[in-house]
Amino acid sequence: MVDYTKLVDVMRGLSLEAGACIMEIYEADDFDVKLKSDESPVTAADEAADALISAGLRAAFPEIMLVTEEQSATHSTQGDTFLIVDPLDGTKEFIHRRGDFTVNIALVEGGVPTRGVVYAPAKGRMFYTDASGQSVEETGDLAIDQTGPVTPISVSDADNAALMIVASKSHRDQATDDYIAKYAVKDMKSAGSSLKFCLVATGEADIYPRVGRTMEWDTAAGHAVLAGAGGAVVRFDDHAPLLYGKEGYENPFFIAYAPSVVLKKA
Structure with missing residues (x-):
């Protein structure tokens, strides 16, 4: 059994730490951009955030398989329960300084994502599933050591004519x-x-x-x-x-x- 309260706390904290690391590079005068084997771009921010999140998850949950984008070449094991990370989703947005990039951390159980955090550091928006599985948006200063106000979120009652x-x-x-x-x-x-x-x-x-x-x-x-x-x-x-x-x-x-x-x- 996964301790969801611990998991959410760890994922949230790591996303904030990774976000701070990413923003430090984002706000620098310049940063290097490399191409991976599939021709997709990667920056120092991707790599630094990946190292930080991976170390934190492995320390907290050593028994759960970990899959990350930046280490995907080493993933030879398939499974239906694992932690999965994109340390910097939207690298092109990051490179062009458009702000629409996120830190993504999730738990997949039985092939279904059951808990996750999406943090957009340049926009100051934080979304995650709480221990019960309800999704919330946290607002305020987004401090690692103190959770700010959280608001449950829900999808629209869509008007299919508009x-x-x-x-x-x-x-x-x-x-x-x-x-x-x-x-x-x-x-x-x-x-x-x-x-x-x-x-x-x-x-x-x-x-x-x-x-x-x-x-x-x-x-x-x-x-x-x-x-x-x-x-x-x-x-x-x-x-x-x-x-x-x-x-x-x-x-x-x-x-x-x-x-x-x-x-x-x-």
Whole structure:
């Protein structure tokens, strides 16, 4: 049995520590950008945050398998219960200093993200599932040693004649636009990283379709936050639940949404 109270406390604290580390580099005059083997960018902030979070999780929960983006080449073990981390989700947003980047830490149990934290340090927004599984947004000064005011969050009661849609800022394409065109749209916003899940979780958006490549560490924490707010994430093709622990930790296309949205077929 996982001690959820301890887990949430550790995840929250590590996300704040990692966020401070990331912001120190973000606010510097310059920083190096390298390309990984898959041509995706990585910075010193990704690597520093990964080292910090990994050390903290391994010390607190040595019995639980740990998967992180920056150590993904070493992940030869598959399982349906594990901790999964993207230390800096939205590296492109970070590089271009757009602020839409997050620290993502989640617990997956039985292939389902059950607890998670999404922290956007440049925006000062913190979302997480509490020990009971309810998702909250914490406001205030966000101190490591003291929890600020927390507000339970929940998905919208969507008006299917006037939907609020959120889509990727850096990965928008024609296939995404074609799918969005199937809906009656009141307004549409763009956001980076796992913040898109959180905008659906708070009711600031009704649906987030993703027609593009993502990995499980990109989505698990946001998925947990959305689920704890009453939302769901399903596969784009057949609307079956999106599960975790897949071969290579790669996701299919998916839709994150408030259940009041009437989903259209792909």
